[in-house]
Amino acid sequence: MAKALHHRSPLVRVILGLLALAFTASLLTALGSASARAESPADLAARVQTATTPSAAPSGSASAESIGIWVRKLSDKSNVAGVKITITGPGGFSQVVTTDAKGLQTIGLPAAGTYKVLVDVSSIPAGDGKPLGLNPRQVQVDTDNQGVPAYFLLSTTAGGGSGGGTTPTPGSTGSSTSGSSSSSGGTSFADVVFPRVATGLIFGLLIALASIGVSLIYGTTGLNNFAHGELVTFGSLTGYVMAGILHVPGPIAIVSAFVLGGVFGWVQDLGLWKPLRRRGVALIPLMIVSIGLSLALRYIFQFIFGPDLLVTPSDSSSFLTLGPVHLRSTDVSSPIICIVVLLAVAYVLLRTRIGKATRAVADNRSLAAASGINVERVIRIVWIGGGALAGLSGALIGYYQPVSWQTGASILLLIFASVTLGGLGTAFGALVGSVVIGLLVDLSTIFIPSNMKLVAALLVMIVILLFRPQGILGRRDRIG
Amino acid sequence: MDFNFIPLAFGQLLEPQTIGYALAALGLTVHFGFTGLLNFGQAGFMAVGGYFFAITTVKFGWPLWAALLACIVGAVIFALILGIPTLRLRADYLSIVTIAAAEIIRYTVKTPDISPLTGGSDGINGSSDGFYALDPLPDISYGFGVLRYTNDGLWIRIVGWLVVILAALLVRQLMRSPWGRIVKGIREDEDAVRSLGKNVTWYKMQSLILGGIMGAIATVIVIIPTSLQPDNYGTQTTFFLYTIILLGGATTVLGPIVGSIIFWVVLQLTDGILTLLVTNHLLPITSIQQGPIRFILVGIALMLLVIFRPQGIFGNKREAHFSA
Numbered sequence: 001m002a003k004a005l006h007h008r009s010p011l012v013r014v015i016l017g018l019l020a021l022a023f024t025a026s027l028l029t030a031l032g033s034a035s036a037r038a039e040s041p042a043d044l045a046a047r048v049q050t051a052t053t054p055s056a057a058p059s060g061s062a063s064a065e066s067i068g069i070w071v072r073k074l075s076d077k078s079n080v081a082g083v084k085i086t087i088t089g090p091g092g093f094s095q096v097v098t099t100d101a102k103g104l105q106t107i108g109l110p111a112a113g114t115y116k117v118l119v120d121v122s123s124i125p126a127g128d129g130k131p132l133g134l135n136p137r138q139v140q141v142d143t144d145n146q147g148v149p150a151y152f153l154l155s156t157t158a159g160g161g162s163g164g165g166t167t168p169t170p171g172s173t174g175s176s177t178s179g180s181s182s183s184s185g186g187t188s189f190a191d192v193v194f195p196r197v198a199t200g201l202i203f204g205l206l207i208a209l210a211s212i213g214v215s216l217i218y219g220t221t222g223l224n225n226f227a228h229g230e231l232v233t234f235g236s237l238t239g240y241v242m243a244g245i246l247h248v249p250g251p252i253a254i255v256s257a258f259v260l261g262g263v264f265g266w267v268q269d270l271g272l273w274k275p276l277r278r279r280g281v282a283l284i285p286l287m288i289v290s291i292g293l294s295l296a297l298r299y300i301f302q303f304i305f306g307p308d309l310l311v312t313p314s315d316s317s318s319f320l321t322l323g324p325v326h327l328r329s330t331d332v333s334s335p336i337i338c339i340v341v342l343l344a345v346a347y348v349l350l351r352t353r354i355g356k357a358t359r360a361v362a363d364n365r366s367l368a369a370a371s372g373i374n375v376e377r378v379i380r381i382v383w384i385g386g387g388a389l390a391g392l393s394g395a396l397i398g399y400y401q402p403v404s405w406q407t408g409a410s411i412l413l414l415i416f417a418s419v420t421l422g423g424l425g426t427a428f429g430a431l432v433g434s435v436v437i438g439l440l441v442d443l444s445t446i447f448i449p450s451n452m453k454l455v456a457a458l459l460v461m462i463v464i465l466l467f468r469p470q471g472i473l474g475r476r477d478r479i480g
Numbered sequence: 481m482d483f484n485f486i487p488l489a490f491g492q493l494l495e496p497q498t499i500g501y502a503l504a505a506l507g508l509t510v511h512f513g514f515t516g517l518l519n520f521g522q523a524g525f526m527a528v529g530g531y532f533f534a535i536t537t538v539k540f541g542w543p544l545w546a547a548l549l550a551c552i553v554g555a556v557i558f559a560l561i562l563g564i565p566t567l568r569l570r571a572d573y574l575s576i577v578t579i580a581a582a583e584i585i586r587y588t589v590k591t592p593d594i595s596p597l598t599g600g601s602d603g604i605n606g607s608s609d610g611f612y613a614l615d616p617l618p619d620i621s622y623g624f625g626v627l628r629y630t631n632d633g634l635w636i637r638i639v640g641w642l643v644v645i646l647a648a649l650l651v652r653q654l655m656r657s658p659w660g661r662i663v664k665g666i667r668e669d670e671d672a673v674r675s676l677g678k679n680v681t682w683y684k685m686q687s688l689i690l691g692g693i694m695g696a697i698a699t700v701i702v703i704i705p706t707s708l709q710p711d712n713y714g715t716q717t718t719f720f721l722y723t724i725i726l727l728g729g730a731t732t733v734l735g736p737i738v739g740s741i742i743f744w745v746v747l748q749l750t751d752g753i754l755t756l757l758v759t760n761h762l763l764p765i766t767s768i769q770q771g772p773i774r775f776i777l778v779g780i781a782l783m784l785l786v787i788f789r790p791q792g793i794f795g796n797k798r799e800a801h802f803s804a
Binding site: 297302306307449454 | 768
């Protein structure tokens with residue numbers, strides 16, 4: 001097999017790889033341009049998300065920050081017009097707006113800060129019910145945040161809060177009414193912590209899928225793959241194209257992101273990394289190549305999909321309520337998928353021949369090769385698996401938050417932090433590290449501004465390197 | 481058709497951006513080319529230098545010399561914070577920590593809570609007064625054709641290039657000194673240098689500090705005629721710098737400087753040609769799609785350079801340690 005591959009020069013193989021890349025890109029362009037014509041709920045939501053022109057700017061000046069309000073009925077997702085909404089905020093800011101025919105309204109704000117958004121229950125058309133979740137609701141608007149979502153779903157069957165006009169719905173029962181406990185602004189500690197634990201766990205499991213790929217690729221080839229974030233973005237965008245543009249059902253979109261992600265990983269290995277390994281390129285240049293690849297791919301994605309946020313259509317209503325925690329159906333299914341897949345990965349790594357071979361190569365490549373393991377085959381499978389897991393992670397992230405061309409790039413450092421925390425090159429370390437990082441990122445927002453949450457994760461990584469550079473599950477001799 | 485972009489592209493030779501990137505790339509060459517440190521956070525050094533300079537000048541009203549000193553001190557502190565945990569570990573740990581630290585700086589300065597000090601996402605304007613006060617040039621317009629500069633504009637360009645030349649001479653002399661031989665030795669074989677009784681970690685730290693200071697001062701040159709924008713110091717800035725030093729030759733003194741000139745002239749030329757083609761409807765893309773193309777080109781150029789010509793234009797293949 002090795003002989004057959006020597007026939008073609010590395011140059012030819014690299015060019016072939018780039019051609020394959022260009023082909024994939026042009027294929028995606030065709031799909032991307034189709035999106036311009038399709039008018040789907042996702043497009044609508046995306047427009048709400050990125051609304052830049054406040055329709056009712058205070059004191060006539062165009063302001064940078066705005067809140068986007070959307071009122072819909074839970075039962076059939078129809079938009080509710082004519083609902084009065086009061087927004088109050090710092091500096092005595094107070095404004096009353098009414099939702100338009102699509103149930104939408106954008107409010108320009110004078111400055112960043114925390115705003116209170118109150119739905120006037122008496123203005124809701126009869127029979128449409130009451131808003132679910134917190135009402136009034138605190139909305140954190142950071143500098144330059146536009147169209148910060150404040151979406152309300154109305155339901156007639158929301159238990160509990162059907163008494164008086166201003167009685168809070170279940171989400172806040174016991175907090176604002178009794179004013180019993182300690183912390184900030186009449187919200188109890190549990191109300192603050194538990195939703196964050198839930199989102200943190202979900203997010204941790206999502207990055208765990210991607211981290212395992214990084215860790216295995218590092219373990220088997222020694223390459224710190226800075227282009228792994230783009231594998232995640234590839235999955236997100238595949239999911240978006242499938243579910244948002246081609247309107248295939250969610251599960252099929254997720255599976256196709258998984259499969260195409262694997263194909264993408266395989267193509268990358270075949271077209272780029274394998275020829276480079278054959279050339280005997282050292283690890284540091286390989287890392288720089290991965291950076292170049294990351295930069296090129298990221299902007300190819302932007303070229304095709306544009307700079308805006310893309311929303312994968314999903315059911316955003318509350319599916320499961322556990323005390324203060326409201327979960328959408330995707331918030332329940334995503335972690336289940338993650339856990340099942342992670343268990344499957346663990347089974348493959350621990351119980352199957354190829355899994356044992358992978359761990360052997362990660363442990364000592366030369367020894368593994370000497371004992372008859374086909375190292376190239378193992379690396380190829382690791383690339384396919386890593387790409388597939390990253391694609392799956394990306395598609396599920398699409399159901400967790402809006403995605404864009406830089407979704408993967410923005411979580412790449414969290415992935416690295418997880419992998420370093422758990423121990424570079426160990427698959428299970430990556431899993432543990434991811435969950436810790438996911439929790440840390442979301443829980444840190446209790447104490448620090450929300451746009452600093454990534455900083456907390458990165459700082460923890462640096463501190464870990466100071467005191468236990470091999471990570472939680474790593475081995476001392478790897479760090480040399 | 482408007483062909484003004486051609487002289488404008490060659491005018492990049494004198495742009496503060498080119499000068500600043502040349503200096504920052506020179507600093508990165510000290511790290512990566514000469515010492516073998518995989519610093520992926522040079523943008524962080526640039527941001528730290530820029531913020532220390534701009535905050536002390538604009539918010540505290542310090543004189544120029546004090547602000548420059550603050551900028552250097554900032555870079556030294558940043559180097560110590562990065563170096564202490566990572567320099568004793570393998571190269572890839574330094575790469576991850578530096579890229580993370582650079583992002584930490586960028587996220588932190590954008591935090592609304594401290595925006596009275598850092599200007600948040602808007603950055604800081606007007607750190608130029610102290611520098612322009614020293615301008616001895618008569619207040620007339622200089623240059624020719626489409627390339628015209630005010631006296632202040634020419635002043636920063638002259639001083640900028642002088643700083644780059646001085647820094648290049650300094651690096652050249654350092655690399656010929658015993659100190660330079662030791663850091664190059666660290667690049668080739670760390671254990672061999674250690675066996676000679678040298679404190680390898682400390683030499684790496686010195687190299688990190690030296691290159692970091694160059695990155696910090698580079699930002700001062702860039703922000704004096706423009707303004708300090710946090711998002712200009714994201715990861716892509718570091719990747720641009722890597723492309724620049726690999727273009728010119730990562731183990732040479734002249735490489736990063738010529739690399740920076742070529743990089744910006746070529747980038748500006750391609751931008752100009754693309755604009756020409758797009759506005760005349762010769763290319764089936766929109767002007768929004770035109771923006772990412774330069775980054776795609778840089779990414780591909782970076783890959784091709786590393787794979788096919790790791791020693792760059794001026795480099796010596798034997799010395800390009802990472803060519804395997």
